[in-house]
Amino acid sequence: MVGLTEIDLKAHVSNAFIMIGDKDYWGLGIGKQAMEYVIHKAYKWGITEINLEVFKSNTGAIKLYEKMGFLVTGGNGDELQMQLKKGGL
Numbered sequence: 729m730v731g732l733t734e735i736d737l738k739a740h741v742s743n744a745f746i747m748i749g750d751k752d753y754w755g756l757g758i759g760k761q762a763m764e765y766v767i768h769k770a771y772k773w774g775i776t777e778i779n780l781e782v783f784k785s786n787t788g789a790i791k792l793y794e795k796m797g798f799l800v801t802g803g804n805g806d807e808l809q810m811q812l813k814k815g816g817l
């Protein structure tokens with residue numbers, strides 16, 4: 729499951745999420761492909777900034793987001809805030 733939430737077309741901003749429920753499908757490149765797809769869709773709709781939050785302990789997801797070009801913009805307790813600006817993919 730992958731998608732955008734809190735889409736604000738006027739501000740050109742949204743949040744993103746991803747979740748592959750079955751662990752047997754982790755590490756096969758699906759997450760990367762799905763994120764690339766949703767990022768391209770977002771850019772097509774005029775979104776230029778994608779934000780998300782991830783648990784600091786979720787090193788796999790953080791690696792994926794970093795590979796997509798997301799940068800850490802802040803932290804709050806157990807969570808990191810990450811952001812991708814258009815041009816990062």
Ligand SMILES: CC(C)(COP(=O)(O)OP(=O)(O)OC[C@H]1O[C@@H](n2cnc3c(N)ncnc32)[C@H](O)[C@@H]1OP(=O)(O)O)[C@@H](O)C(=O)NCCC(=O)NCCS
Binds near residue numbers: 792
């Ligand atoms: C996070 C998640 C989406 C990653 O999806 P995935 O299909 O396993 O990731 P991919 O196989 O596409 O890997 C993408 C890149 O991230 C890296 N990566 C992914 N998981 C990793 C891990 N556990 N450790 C290190 N690197 C990892 C891969 O090395 C890969 O880089 P590469 O292209 O250079 O090889 C998946 O593990 C998941 O759904 N987890 C549970 C839900 C979750 O944590 N969602 C995020 C909440 S914020």
